Amino acid sequence: MTDIAATSGVHRLHPLVKLVWLIGLTVTVFRSPGATVPWLTAGGVMVLLWCASVPPWRLPGLRMWLTLAVMIVAVHVAFIREGRVVLGPVTAAGLEGGLRVTGRLLAVVLASHLFVKTTDPSSLAQALMKAGLPVRWGFALVTALRLVPVLRVEAHHVYRAQLVRGMPYDARGPRRWWLLLRRWLLPLLVSALRTAHALSLAMEGRGFGLHPRRTFRREVRRTFGDVVAAALLVMFIAAAEWLARHGG
Amino acid sequence: MIRCEQFGWRYAGASAPAVRDVTLEIGRGEFVVVVGPSGSGKTTLALAMCGLLIGRQGGQPCGTIRIDRRDVAATPLPELAQLIGLVQQNPQAQFATLNVTDELAFGLENRCRPPDEIHQSSAVAADQMAIAALLGRSLATLSGGEQQRVAVASLLACRPAALVLDEPTASLDPQTAGELFRSLANLARETGLTVVIIEHKLAQLLPLRPRLIGLDEGRVVLDQPAGDSAAPLLLRLTGPSPREVSTPAFADAPGELLVDVAHATVGADGRPILDDVSLQVRAGEVIAVLGPNGSGKTTLLHGLMGLVAPQAGSIHVAGLSVSARAVSRRARAVGLVFQNADHQLVAETVWDEVLFACRTQGRPDGDAEREAAALLDAAGLAARRGDHPHRLSWGQKRRLNLISVLLHKPRVLLLDEPFAGQDWENARFLLRAIGDIVNGSPTRPRGACLIVTHDPRVVRHGCTRVVFMTQGRVELDAPVPDAFALLRSRGHAAYVETGAAG
Amino acid sequence: MSARSPRWSLHDVLVMATLAALGGMGGSIVSLIGKAVQATLGTFGGLQWLAGIHVLWLVLAVGLVRKPGAATLTGLLKGAVELLSGNPHGLLVLLYSGVAGLAVDVVWLLLARRHHVVTYALAGGTAAAANLLVLRLVADLPAHGPVLWVLVGLALLAFASGAVLAGALGWWLIGALGRAGVTGASATTG
Ligand SMILES: Nc1ncnc2c1ncn2[C@@H]1O[C@H](COP(=O)(O)OP(=O)(O)OP(=O)(O)O)[C@@H](O)[C@H]1O
Ligand SMILES: Nc1ncnc2c1ncn2[C@@H]1O[C@H](COP(=O)(O)OP(=O)(O)OP(=O)(O)O)[C@@H](O)[C@H]1O
Ligand SMILES: [Mg+2]
Ligand SMILES: [Mg+2]
Numbered sequence: 001m002t003d004i005a006a007t008s009g010v011h012r013l014h015p016l017v018k019l020v021w022l023i024g025l026t027v028t029v030f031r032s033p034g035a036t037v038p039w040l041t042a043g044g045v046m047v048l049l050w051c052a053s054v055p056p057w058r059l060p061g062l063r064m065w066l067t068l069a070v071m072i073v074a075v076h077v078a079f080i081r082e083g084r085v086v087l088g089p090v091t092a093a094g095l096e097g098g099l100r101v102t103g104r105l106l107a108v109v110l111a112s113h114l115f116v117k118t119t120d121p122s123s124l125a126q127a128l129m130k131a132g133l134p135v136r137w138g139f140a141l142v143t144a145l146r147l148v149p150v151l152r153v154e155a156h157h158v159y160r161a162q163l164v165r166g167m168p169y170d171a172r173g174p175r176r177w178w179l180l181l182r183r184w185l186l187p188l189l190v191s192a193l194r195t196a197h198a199l200s201l202a203m204e205g206r207g208f209g210l211h212p213r214r215t216f217r218r219e220v221r222r223t224f225g226d227v228v229a230a231a232l233l234v235m236f237i238a239a240a241e242w243l244a245r246h247g248g
Numbered sequence: 249m250i251r252c253e254q255f256g257w258r259y260a261g262a263s264a265p266a267v268r269d270v271t272l273e274i275g276r277g278e279f280v281v282v283v284g285p286s287g288s289g290k291t292t293l294a295l296a297m298c299g300l301l302i303g304r305q306g307g308q309p310c311g312t313i314r315i316d317r318r319d320v321a322a323t324p325l326p327e328l329a330q331l332i333g334l335v336q337q338n339p340q341a342q343f344a345t346l347n348v349t350d351e352l353a354f355g356l357e358n359r360c361r362p363p364d365e366i367h368q369s370s371a372v373a374a375d376q377m378a379i380a381a382l383l384g385r386s387l388a389t390l391s392g393g394e395q396q397r398v399a400v401a402s403l404l405a406c407r408p409a410a411l412v413l414d415e416p417t418a419s420l421d422p423q424t425a426g427e428l429f430r431s432l433a434n435l436a437r438e439t440g441l442t443v444v445i446i447e448h449k450l451a452q453l454l455p456l457r458p459r460l461i462g463l464d465e466g467r468v469v470l471d472q473p474a475g476d477s478a479a480p481l482l483l484r485l486t487g488p489s490p491r492e493v494s495t496p497a498f499a500d501a502p503g504e505l506l507v508d509v510a511h512a513t514v515g516a517d518g519r520p521i522l523d524d525v526s527l528q529v530r531a532g533e534v535i536a537v538l539g540p541n542g543s544g545k546t547t548l549l550h551g552l553m554g555l556v557a558p559q560a561g562s563i564h565v566a567g568l569s570v571s572a573r574a575v576s577r578r579a580r581a582v583g584l585v586f587q588n589a590d591h592q593l594v595a596e597t598v599w600d601e602v603l604f605a606c607r608t609q610g611r612p613d614g615d616a617e618r619e620a621a622a623l624l625d626a627a628g629l630a631a632r633r634g635d636h637p638h639r640l641s642w643g644q645k646r647r648l649n650l651i652s653v654l655l656h657k658p659r660v661l662l663l664d665e666p667f668a669g670q671d672w673e674n675a676r677f678l679l680r681a682i683g684d685i686v687n688g689s690p691t692r693p694r695g696a697c698l699i700v701t702h703d704p705r706v707v708r709h710g711c712t713r714v715v716f717m718t719q720g721r722v723e724l725d726a727p728v729p730d731a732f733a734l735l736r737s738r739g740h741a742a743y744v745e746t747g748a749a750g
Numbered sequence: 751m752s753a754r755s756p757r758w759s760l761h762d763v764l765v766m767a768t769l770a771a772l773g774g775m776g777g778s779i780v781s782l783i784g785k786a787v788q789a790t791l792g793t794f795g796g797l798q799w800l801a802g803i804h805v806l807w808l809v810l811a812v813g814l815v816r817k818p819g820a821a822t823l824t825g826l827l828k829g830a831v832e833l834l835s836g837n838p839h840g841l842l843v844l845l846y847s848g849v850a851g852l853a854v855d856v857v858w859l860l861l862a863r864r865h866h867v868v869t870y871a872l873a874g875g876t877a878a879a880a881n882l883l884v885l886r887l888v889a890d891l892p893a894h895g896p897v898l899w900v901l902v903g904l905a906l907l908a909f910a911s912g913a914v915l916a917g918a919l920g921w922w923l924i925g926a927l928g929r930a931g932v933t934g935a936s937a938t939t940g
Pocket of ligand 3: 291292641642643
């Protein structure tokens with residue numbers, strides 16, 4: 001997930017500052033009525049990605065997004081018939097609508113990518129807990145993240161274990177589908193729930209829940225960079241608001 | 249320290265109590281080993297001692313258990329955690345964080361200790377379990393043995409007064425298991441920690457002079473101080489006396505070639521897991537596959553089943569290349585038992601589970617049912633036919649796994665640690681059933697079997713040949729009597745010590 | 751979390767986290783089942799056939815934990831897992847998944863929390879269809895003419911998928927898990 005080896009200014013920011021940035025950015029681009037703010041934001045995030053040495057072309061699902069973007073623009077262009085005609089059936093409003101939506105999506109997706117690539121999930125959970133998230137929900141997040149690879153291996157094992165008992169999973173057609181749902185999902189869930197149970201015992205068995213709060217082995221430090229980033233966010237929102245008022 | 253008075257427990261929906269009339273007192277700094285046949289209530293007792301049963305599982309308790317004069321039933325679990333800790337069998341299921349350092353700090357963070365103290369206690373615990381080199385590693389990348397050590401250390405860091413371990417070494421190689429036992433015995437002696445271990449590996453534990461507590465059918469039938477002579481229960485558990493015939497009756501010389509692995513290489517993530525492995529197995533042979541954790545034993549069996557394909561070399565089983573046919577079609581001729589008991593359980597009752605493979609392969613039900621009933625009976629599971637397989641004890645599940653593969657008589661059996669957690673009575677029954685397939689019958693040709701095991705008794709009494717693997721290679725391939733001497737001389741004595749009765 | 755929500759035991763929280771992890775790893779499960787479904791039904795309707803699998807975990811959360819809010823919180827956790835493991839939808843996935851959870855919770859509460867297959871089917875169907883509503887809002891699609899009809903058609907498809915794959919399957923799974931003795935606090939650790 002996170003590229004811990006690489007460190008940049010963005011990597012070193014406090015996780016909460018980055019989270020607030022991500023949310024603030026998302027809300028701002030979705031509130032902006034025009035296409036300018038989303039596209040400018042997307043450009044800005046692209047620059048940041050480059051600074052943080054996260055190659056933007058490695059974006060997950062890039063192909064999917066490109067197709068989707070084309071489809072969205074097409075739908076808008078085809079079905080919005082107001083405003084000035086630009087070319088043949090294409091109207092300005094339709095084009096603008098399409099660009100606005102794709103710009104928004106692009107900005108949010110790129111910013112999320114930047115966030116994920118530069119934030120350590122444990123630090124994020126810890127920062128959230130320090131900021132008042134009840135500890136059990138903080139650990140719910142940590143646990144869920146930790147279990148993803150564990151359960152993936154587990155799912156694979158269950159599948160193979162049944163295959164070798166003669167379960168025709170390697171068959172074709174509806175039969176396979178039905179078998180997978182009935183025979184595979186159940187043992188996987190049984191095993192997952194037993195893990196949850198054993199884990200609850202193991203955690204309480206080490207004093208989890210003794211106090212409503214906890215201490216933390218390591219500090220997530222706040223730096224001057226965080227203050228700057230927070231100030232930049234306020235300026236960004238103000239600028240977007242200004243652009244929205246004065247055409248854009 | 250730990251005091252049980254007339255303690256008993258019956259699981260919801262069970263006909264008989266799993267544990268009854270247990271009266272025990274365990275003092276501070278004692279090193280206790282709990283033994284007993286599979287299903288005798290060891291796990292149940294351990295859970296109860298740590299306060300994980302009463303009020304947390306459906307069932308009916310009687311009597312009391314006190315830890316340091318506090319009734320476990322009346323004490324909230326997080327408070328009890330300051331007195332007693334439980335290491336469960338599966339370390340993966342008890343990690344709460346993402347890396348080793350966080351894991352060691354977890355218990356102390358829960359108690360709101362200051363960071364300095366957390367650092368210091370974690371460092372001490374890491375030292376005690378010899379895992380200082382692992383600090384900072386991601387938990388997902390550790391081997392089974394390393395995970396088990398981290399699990400123990402993370403409890404030690406909380407400095408409980410007592411530690412209970414439920415078969416902590418079931419999937420560890422004998423070398424690693426022995427080291428873990430010695431660390432624990434030292435801790436008990438030097439720091440006054442009370443240690444209660446549930447184990448079947450007595451060969452390695454007895455030299456550490458533990459107090460032995462024996463359970464049978466939920467009752468305490470043995471309680472003797474360290475170093476006493478072997479009681480009848482122990483003999484039943486630890487295996488045959490030296491006088492018992494030591495080579496199994498495998499009739500003739502090896503017959504037709506059933507497994508042929510030629511220069512097979514299997515890799516993952518650019519690293520070889522099996523490295524140029526060659527192996528031939530003929531009808532009538534039972535091969536013991538031994539080796540340290542992570543040496544590629546499981547991968548070898550999966551390769552033979554066709555679950556992983558070799559990148560180089562070839563694998564033929566029963567005359568066919570493994571990639572030639574769909575795995576589910578090959579299940580008729582080749583039976584595989586997985587390392588994890590839970591993965592293979594598919595049906596909703598023990599009975600359906602046993603008959604499952606026969607039904608997917610359309611074998612006539614009448615014969616199969618009669619035979620299934622006989623096998624279940626011999627495995628001590630006859631009374632549990634209608635129960636859900638997940639309600640069985642660990643060893644019982646393991647037997648169920650094996651029976652459910654034996655029933656349709658595959659020609660080649662691949663068994664991944666089927667004997668972990670089995671007492672000798674059951675192990676012997678399983679060995680007989682395997683022998684039945686290998687020896688064939690007038691209507692059925694002889695078969696072959698590969699068993700991954702860490703249990704020297706099984707190797708001595710049930711196998712004809714040993715294949716010892718290290719780091720993805722076959723280091724040694726020799727008939728049983730010679731193999732033992734060779735392994736000893738090459739510094740792998742832990743794999744062949746049969747202990748007390750061996 | 752809020753004053754009116756029930757107290758969550760650690761066990762509840764971890765069950766929800768586990769379901770979120772299963773849903774969040776979706777990739778493998780959805781693709782495995784997805785391939786089978788696609789091979790059977792062809793690609794008509796795109797991925798809406800699978801909408802139900804994404805919601806199944808939320809229905810299971812309600813059925814296993816049985817407290818109001820369980821599905822919403824599981825949805826948010828699942829979204830967070832997906833976001834942090836690099837889902838291509840980024841922050842939006844939190845929205846999809848949270849809204850689906852909310853839909854499950856609302857339907858379940860409206861139907862008086864009854865443990866019945868119809869409850870789960872309606873909850874699953876609604877949640878799966880809710881995804882399209884979110885999609886419409888996010889993509890700002892014009893809601894008239896053919897676009898509307900296509901959206902309604904897809905929503906119906908998603909509803910059917912949710913009702914079957916999340917609702918009916920979820921109902922069956924919850925029953926089977928109960929018989930296996932792994933629901934509630936009565937699981938074995940053997
Ligand atoms: N949840 C449950 N419901 C019903 N019966 C159970 C449950 N858990 C365990 N049992 C039964 O209680 C008995 C004792 O089980 P326990 O797990 O304590 O055995 P054990 O001594 O640890 O055995 P093993 O060595 O095989 O692990 C067994 O017969 C088992 O089948
Ligand atoms: N799918 C995989 N991807 C990467 N590495 C793997 C994979 N499967 C196994 N390995 C690695 O290959 C090595 C051999 O694994 P294998 O499970 O065959 O060992 P083993 O001899 O069965 O060990 P154990 O005694 O612990 O069961 C281990 O280091 C393991 O981490
Ligand atoms: Mg046990
Ligand atoms: Mg193995």
